[in-house]
Each structure stands twice: as structure tokens, then as C-alpha cells.
Amino acid sequence: MSTLTSGLRVAVIGGGVMGETLIAALRSAGVEYVTVSEPRAERAAELTERHGIESADSPQAVAGANVVILAVKPHHIADAVQQIADDVRSDAVVVSVAAGITTASIESGLHDGVAVVRAMPNTPAVIGQGMFGVSPGSSVSAEQLGLVVELLSTAGKVVVVDESQQDAVTAVSGSGPAYLFYLAEAMIDGGVAAGLDAQTARELTQQTLVGAAALLAGSEESPEELRRQVTSPNGTTYAATTTFDEKGAGAALRAGVAAAAARARELAG
Numbered sequence: 249m250s251t252l253t254s255g256l257r258v259a260v261i262g263g264g265v266m267g268e269t270l271i272a273a274l275r276s277a278g279v280e281y282v283t284v285s286e287p288r289a290e291r292a293a294e295l296t297e298r299h300g301i302e303s304a305d306s307p308q309a310v311a312g313a314n315v316v317i318l319a320v321k322p323h324h325i326a327d328a329v330q331q332i333a334d335d336v337r338s339d340a341v342v343v344s345v346a347a348g349i350t351t352a353s354i355e356s357g358l359h360d361g362v363a364v365v366r367a368m369p370n371t372p373a374v375i376g377q378g379m380f381g382v383s384p385g386s387s388v389s390a391e392q393l394g395l396v397v398e399l400l401s402t403a404g405k406v407v408v409v410d411e412s413q414q415d416a417v418t419a420v421s422g423s424g425p426a427y428l429f430y431l432a433e434a435m436i437d438g439g440v441a442a443g444l445d446a447q448t449a450r451e452l453t454q455q456t457l458v459g460a461a462a463l464l465a466g467s468e469e470s471p472e473e474l475r476r477q478v479t480s481p482n483g484t485t486y487a488a489t490t491t492f493d494e495k496g497a498g499a500a501l502r503a504g505v506a507a508a509a510a511r512a513r514e515l516a517g
């Protein structure tokens with residue numbers, strides 16, 4: 249990591265949920281120079297204090313940066329790009345994490361030839377367990393893509409995908425943590441309804457999801473086979489999963505992923 253972090257100066261434009269997630273990940277990875285541009289002064293002060301970083305307006309933040317991370321909402325990207333266009337270094341790489349926004353649209357707002365990478369992160373990056381789908385734009389060198397992949401790898405796994413797949417990546421891994429939290433909410437509610445106190449229901453749910461996720465990640469078996477191993481003939485799991493099927497839970501989840509991908513396409517404008 250030392251060759252990666254030495255001399256690296258990162259500007260993070262937008263200090264919201266994902267901006268802070270990436271700041272925390274970069275700092276944990278030993279990146280010393282991180283500057284955040286965040287319009288809310290109170291929030292900027294919170295971030296500088298919590299993570300030991302600098303805060304500046306966007307032109308100042310990007311002026312010395314070799315990596316610029318755009319972490320504003322998709323509808324704020326055009327403004328954010330316009331604010332930095334004249335100050336981004338010509339050899340910098342600009343990484344956008346905005347859902348739906350194409351590298352071509354960001355490139356069109358920057359000076360010719362500036363490298364733009366589109367990356368779709370997720371919030372588990374804050375504990376080094378993120379999943380990133382990364383796509384280079386039209387002016388990215390192999391070295392610049394390698395730098396971005398190496399940098400993001402400090403916060404989780406990275407796959408390089410064709411940009412045409414980014415909306416699907418967003419629907420699976422970008423939004424995906426929320427699907428698991430949604431499931432956790434329902435399991436906790438169901439446990440309470442079945443007679444547990446809320447704290448016990450949460451503890452049982454949390455460890456069950458952690459254990460099952462680790463089993464899935466570490467196993468060569470398919471999810472279907474792992475599920476089969478839990479499901480005794482006409483037992484409790486069978487009772488649960490046939491009810492899920494009757495209520496259309498699987499179909500609803502598949503439709504939800506499709507809706508997320510469609511929404512990402514819409515965000516492109």
C-alpha cells in the first residue's frame with residue numbers, strides 16, 4: 249500500500265453517506281491527504297474532525313488532487329463537474345460513484361482528455377467489505393485504471409465491467425445492502441411476532457445473516473443447494489419458503505432488482 253498512498257492526494261466532492269464511507273475507507277488504507285468539499289459547513293466540520301482530513305471548496309480541493317471522487321447525487325453531478333472543470337489537473341483521474349451517470353456525460357463537462365472512471369460502490373466499504381463495479385471512460389490509461397482498482401480494493405472487492413453493465417451492477421450490489429437490511433427488518437419483526445423480545449430477535453437475525461453470508465461466500469455450492477440443506481421435508485423451513493413463494497416474495501425481489509436497474513437508466517437523464 250505504501251507505493252499507492254505515497255504522494256496520493258484525493259479530493260472527495262460531496263460529504264454525504266457515500267462520501268464519508270469512501271473517506272473512512274481511504275483513511276483506513278493509509279491515504280494521508282484527503283480533502284472534502286461539502287456545502288454544509290457543519291457537516292464539513294464533522295468530517296474533518298472525525299477523519300482528520302481537510303475541507304475546502306471544490307476548485308481548491310481538486311487543484312492539488314491526483315484522484316477526484318464525485319460523490320454527489322446524480323442530479324447534482326452536472327453542477328459539481330462545472331465547479332471543478334477548470335481546476336482538475338490534466339493528469340488526474342476523476343471517479344464518479346453517481347448511479348446512472350455515464351462517463352461520457354462527465355467527460356463532456358471536463359477539459360478534453362481528462363480521465364473519468366465510473367465506479368459503483370456500496371456501504372459495506374466502510375468496514376472494508378465493499379463491492380465495486382468499475383468502468384473506464386474513453387481517456388483512461390491502464391495505469392490510471394490500475395490505480396483506481398488498487399485504491400478501491402482497500403475497501404472491498406473490485407470487478408471491472410463494461411459500462412453498459414453498470415445499471416445492473418447498481419441494482420445488484422449498489423442497492424443490494426438495503427435488500428439484506430429489508431430482510432433483516434422482516435425477520436426481526438417476524439421473530440417478535442413469534443414471541444421473542446426485540447433485542448434477542450435482532451441478535452439472532454444478525455448472526456444468522458452473517459453466518460449464512462459467510463457460508464455462501466466460502467462455499468462452492470449454489471445458493472439453491474445451500475437452501476436445500478436447511479430445508480427438511482415438510483419441516484419448518486419448507487413451511488416458510490412455500491409461504492414466501494405463495495406470497496410472491498421471490499418474484500417481488502426479482503422485480504425490485506429490475507426496477508432498480510430501470511431507475512438507474514432513468515437517472516442518466
Ligand SMILES: NC(=O)C1=CN([C@@H]2O[C@H](COP(=O)(O)OP(=O)(O)OC[C@H]3O[C@@H](n4cnc5c(N)ncnc54)[C@H](OP(=O)(O)O)[C@@H]3O)[C@@H](O)[C@H]2O)C=CC1
Binds near residue numbers: 265306368370371
Ligand atoms: N448511499 C449509497 O449506498 C450509495 C450511493 N451511491 C451514489 O453516491 C452518490 C452520493 O450518494 P449519498 O452519499 O447517498 O448522498 P448524500 O445526499 O448523502 O450526499 C451527497 C452530498 O453531496 C453534497 N453536495 C451536493 N451538491 C454538491 C456540490 N456541487 N459540491 C459538493 N458537494 C455537494 C450534498 O450536500 P447537500 O445535502 O447540502 O445537498 C450532500 O452532503 C449518489 O450519486 C449515489 O448514486 C452509490 C452507491 C451506493
Ligand SMILES: O=C(O)[C@@H]1CCC=N1
Binds near residue numbers: 347418422423
Ligand atoms: O439508491 C440509490 O440511488 C443509490 C445508488 C445505489 C445505492 N444507493
